[in-house]
Amino acid sequence: MAEPLPRFRAAYGSSLQHLVLLIVCFTLTGWVALRIAEEATAGRMLLWFVGAAVAHDLVLFPIYASADRVLRGVLGRSGPAGPDGRSPAAHHSxxxxxxxxxxxxxxxxxxxxxxxxxxxxxxxxxxxxxxxxxxxxxxxxxxxxxxxxxxxxxxxxxxxxxxxxxxxxxxxxxxxxx
Incomplete structure (x- = not known):
């Protein structure tokens, strides 16, 4: 019979500490959301947050991803695995x-x-x-x-x-x- 932790890791995809940390983070986020919901400006804050997320995903991310691609091209880099098949760690040199x-x-x-x-x-x-x-x-x-x-x-x-x-x-x- 397999030990419980390796089975958990295989089923969940990560360690038990990862799951506990995620539960703590989601709990804290939920508590903050409930506190903000009581504020008079909660709708404006939510609108600002959604707008910032959309602006990042649709505007900023493509800009800095393209700039990084240009920078890697100028420096002679390629994607995660280079043309020679080296690992990502090899790209620190x-x-x-x-x-x-x-x-x-x-x-x-x-x-x-x-x-x-x-x-x-x-x-x-x-x-x-x-x-x-x-x-x-x-x-x-x-x-x-x-x-x-x-x-x-x-x-x-x-x-x-x-x-x-x-x-x-x-x-x-x-x-x-x-």
């Missing part, structure tokens, strides 16, 4: 150069972080609601764009330095192995 660090994620991560920050702070960057913001905080929105640009530059700088460190380490290890 440059083709033809065993183990050399790829710049792909060193570009993706700061672009993603910068894009998310841009979306979150877009009203401030565009200076929408200046009077309300001034009344609520006593400050103006003038620094938003400059600060977003500085944070974006810092993200790319840190990522670039980390890529450079990885390249140097690869050359030292690769150079001594030759």
């Amino acid at each position: 440059v083709p033809g150069r065993a183990g050399q660090p790829s710049p792909l994620n060193h570009i993706r991560v700061p672009v993603l972080a910068s894009g998310l920050l841009f979306l979150v702070y877009l009203p401030g960057i565009l200076r929408q609601g200046q009077e309300t913001y001034l009344a609520a905080t006593g400050q103006n929105q003038h620094p938003y764009l400059a600060r977003w640009l500085v944070v974006t530059a810092a993200l790319f700088l840190v990522s670039g330095v980390w890529y450079l460190v990885r390249q140097i380490r690869w050359r030292r290890v690769g150079g001594s192995a030759r």
Whole structure:
């Protein structure tokens, strides 16, 4: 007779911890939904949430998926399994150069972080609601764009330095192995 956990994993498709975590997440989400339902602005929040999901799926996802495809093409990458049949893990290195660090994620991560920050702070960057913001905080929105640009530059700088460190380490290890 088979043990219960392997049978459960085969039937469910994942571990018991995964199921427990999903139950906790759905319970928390249900509790939040019930709390929001009591709010007077629940309909507006639901409309905003659905609109954001639709905007992401129909507008943003195709844009950043296409941009990623172009980036992979420029860097000489292909899909999950390369033309040489290598596994996805093999794509962390440059083709033809065993183990050399790829710049792909060193570009993706700061672009993603910068894009998310841009979306979150877009009203401030565009200076929408200046009077309300001034009344609520006593400050103006003038620094938003400059600060977003500085944070974006810092993200790319840190990522670039980390890529450079990885390249140097690869050359030292690769150079001594030759």
